[in-house]
Amino acid sequence: MSGSAVVAASSSWSSALVRISPYTFSAIGIAIAIGVSVLGAAWGIYITGSSLIGAAIKAPRITSKNLISVIFCEAVAIYGVIVAIILQTKLESVPASQIYAPESLRAGYAIFASGIIVGFANLVCGLCVGIIGSSCALSDAQNSSLFVKILVIEIFGSALGLFGVIVGIIMSAQATWPATAV
Amino acid sequence: MYGFEALTFNIHGGYLEAIVRGHRAGLLTAADYNNLCQCETLDDIKMHLSATEYGPYLQNEPSPLHTTTIVEKCTLKLVDEYKHMLCQATEPLSTFLEYITYGHMIDNVVLIVTGTLHERDVQELLEKCHPLGMFDRYSHLILVPSIFCNKKVYAFPNLSCIIMLRISCLILSIATLAVAQNMRELYRLVLVDTPLAPYFSECITSEDLDDMNIEIMRNTLYKAYLEDFYRFCQKLGGATAEIMSDLLAFEADRRAVNITINSIGTELTRDDRRKLYSSFGLLYPYGHEELAVCEDIDQVRGALEKYPPYQSIFSKLSYGESQMLDKTFYEEEVKRLCLAFEQQFHYGVFFAYMRLREQEIRNLMWISECVAQNQKSRVHDSVVFIF
Numbered sequence: 001m002s003g004s005a006v007v008a009a010s011s012s013w014s015s016a017l018v019r020i021s022p023y024t025f026s027a028i029g030i031a032i033a034i035g036v037s038v039l040g041a042a043w044g045i046y047i048t049g050s051s052l053i054g055a056a057i058k059a060p061r062i063t064s065k066n067l068i069s070v071i072f073c074e075a076v077a078i079y080g081v082i083v084a085i086i087l088q089t090k091l092e093s094v095p096a097s098q099i100y101a102p103e104s105l106r107a108g109y110a111i112f113a114s115g116i117i118v119g120f121a122n123l124v125c126g127l128c129v130g131i132i133g134s135s136c137a138l139s140d141a142q143n144s145s146l147f148v149k150i151l152v153i154e155i156f157g158s159a160l161g162l163f164g165v166i167v168g169i170i171m172s173a174q175a176t177w178p179a180t181a182v
Numbered sequence: 183m184y185g186f187e188a189l190t191f192n193i194h195g196g197y198l199e200a201i202v203r204g205h206r207a208g209l210l211t212a213a214d215y216n217n218l219c220q221c222e223t224l225d226d227i228k229m230h231l232s233a234t235e236y237g238p239y240l241q242n243e244p245s246p247l248h249t250t251t252i253v254e255k256c257t258l259k260l261v262d263e264y265k266h267m268l269c270q271a272t273e274p275l276s277t278f279l280e281y282i283t284y285g286h287m288i289d290n291v292v293l294i295v296t297g298t299l300h301e302r303d304v305q306e307l308l309e310k311c312h313p314l315g316m317f318d319r320y321s322h323l324i325l326v327p328s329i330f331c332n333k334k335v336y337a338f339p340n341l342s343c344i345i346m347l348r349i350s351c352l353i354l355s356i357a358t359l360a361v362a363q364n365m366r367e368l369y370r371l372v373l374v375d376t377p378l379a380p381y382f383s384e385c386i387t388s389e390d391l392d393d394m395n396i397e398i399m400r401n402t403l404y405k406a407y408l409e410d411f412y413r414f415c416q417k418l419g420g421a422t423a424e425i426m427s428d429l430l431a432f433e434a435d436r437r438a439v440n441i442t443i444n445s446i447g448t449e450l451t452r453d454d455r456r457k458l459y460s461s462f463g464l465l466y467p468y469g470h471e472e473l474a475v476c477e478d479i480d481q482v483r484g485a486l487e488k489y490p491p492y493q494s495i496f497s498k499l500s501y502g503e504s505q506m507l508d509k510t511f512y513e514e515e516v517k518r519l520c521l522a523f524e525q526q527f528h529y530g531v532f533f534a535y536m537r538l539r540e541q542e543i544r545n546l547m548w549i550s551e552c553v554a555q556n557q558k559s560r561v562h563d564s565v566v567f568i569f
Contacts, residue, residue, distance in 0.1 A: 043189075046192060046193070046196075047188070047189075047192045047196065050192045050193075050196030050197045050200070051192060051196045051197070051199065051200045052200070053197060053200070054196065054197040054198065054199065054201045054203075054204070055200040055201075055203065055204055057200075057201055057204055058201070058204025058205070058207060058208070059204065059207070127188075127189060131188045131189075134192060134196065134526070135526055137200065138199075138200055138203050138526065141200070141203065141204060141207065142203065142206075142207055
């Protein structure tokens with residue numbers, strides 16, 4: 001498919017999409033990667049945190065152990081930061097003539113998709129870890145032998161975010177801009 | 183939305199849910215009960231309890247202990263915990279928590295009305311009222327009978343006159359104890375806080391008050407209360423609705439059975455009896471039809487054995503035995519209440535905790551009474567182990 005085939009009739013939606021600058025896509029992708037990841041992390045931390053402080057009133061011993069749940073949630077935000085940094089290093093400046101070249105568009109979409117993947121994977125991962133963390137705090141307060149068992153579940157939950165990060169990074173490797181000297 | 187409470191429940195409920203689970207961990211275990219059942223004197227009981235969460239409440243009690251003191255202090259602990267939770271709660275949890283106490287309010291109303299009918303001392307009656315059923319504001323002043331002053335009662339001159347007469351005597355005597363000197367002022371204060379008021383609309387009849395009518399009034403109020411609570415829980419939706427409808431359905435069914443058994447051999451007609459059954463629960467509506475026509479305990483049993491969850495209750499009893507029915511129902515209730523803790527992110531745990539604590543206080547009362555009256559052989563008759 002040649003480059004001109006992508007450009008459709010000027011009034012259609014596909015025309016609207018291809019006329020959005022790839023830099024806009026990249027910027028939105030990076031913003032989603034970090035913003036939604038942090039949303040997921042914050043959501044998870046409050047779910048865990050509110051249960052943790054309540055449960056710690058009657059069983060103070062659980063506080064330091066259950067900080068690990070909060071840290072797992074926090075890791076989700078860190079994934080977002082890492083991916084956002086990786087994505088923004090992919091940004092390169094291209095001459096104005098090549099800004100709508102198919103390769104530029106592809107790079108823009110790749111960064112956008114990568115950002116969405118990482119952002120939403122981390123959102124649900126943060127929720128998952130947060131809810132398990134909350135149950136972990138409550139059950140640890142009742143019976144301390146349950147802590148390690150639930151921690152294993154929590155680790156599996158936090159692996160979900162990592163899948164998103166891996167796919168996001170591989171995806172962003174697709175983002176190659178047209179060489180400046182053409 | 184069912185299953186998605188986990189995402190938002192903790193905004194308002196997470197902290198309190200964790201606290202109530204912490205309280206639950208403080209419930210007496212089977213080992214505690216075994217120790218308590220070995221006690222020889224009330225001081226021994228106090229000693230055993232001092233190692234539990236009741237310790238701080240009992241430690242300053244002087245040595246000749248009475249059963250009432252132990253029960254009072256244990257109830258005080260429950261009330262303190264309840265008030266603490268109520269202070270922390272936001273809507274709709276605070277309404278939910280208030281619903282839990284309405285049952286006690288109804289009992290207190292009935293207690294005071296019965297007491298005044300029999301011309302008992304007001305102060306004595308007030309001491310017998312369950313503290314959870316008191317209205318928190320002006321509690322020394324308006325108390326529970328204030329409900330009768332609700333406008334709705336005015337529409338029914340016969341009953342209201344009698345009640346008003348009784349209550350005005352009562353209120354006057356309370357008023358002399360308390361600050362308000364003015365009847366009108368008192369009514370105005372009284373009219374403000376009447377959470378039970380809506381339930382009264384159903385139970386106003388033009389009959390004289392006697393013991394039987396008061397009992398009917400209690401059951402009508404309780405029916406209205408349970409139905410209202412049930413509707414409220416359904417409105418909350420999600421896991422709360424699911425778990426609470428199960429618990430309340432059990433409560434409604436148990437009341438239906440108790441009403442039936444207690445009304446066998448009385449002048450209560452079948453239609454009147456049927457009117458006292460709550461319009462939900464496992465037995466509703468076909469089981470209620472059968473219960474309404476029961477003439478003896480074995481017929482009740484026959485009606486209930488068609489329902490698998492209640493089969494197990496009756497399988498423990500031999501035929502013609504109704505004394506143990508209460509205990510088996512309590513055991514079943516405790517089992518169901520404990521199950522409410524198996525799920526997270528719902529309000530049922532608050533209800534379950536309050537009920538379990540009340541059961542525990544009943545157990546402690548029974549054990550202390552047995553110990554105080556040297557009836558240790560009967561100590562296991564009425565104790566329901568929680569864990």
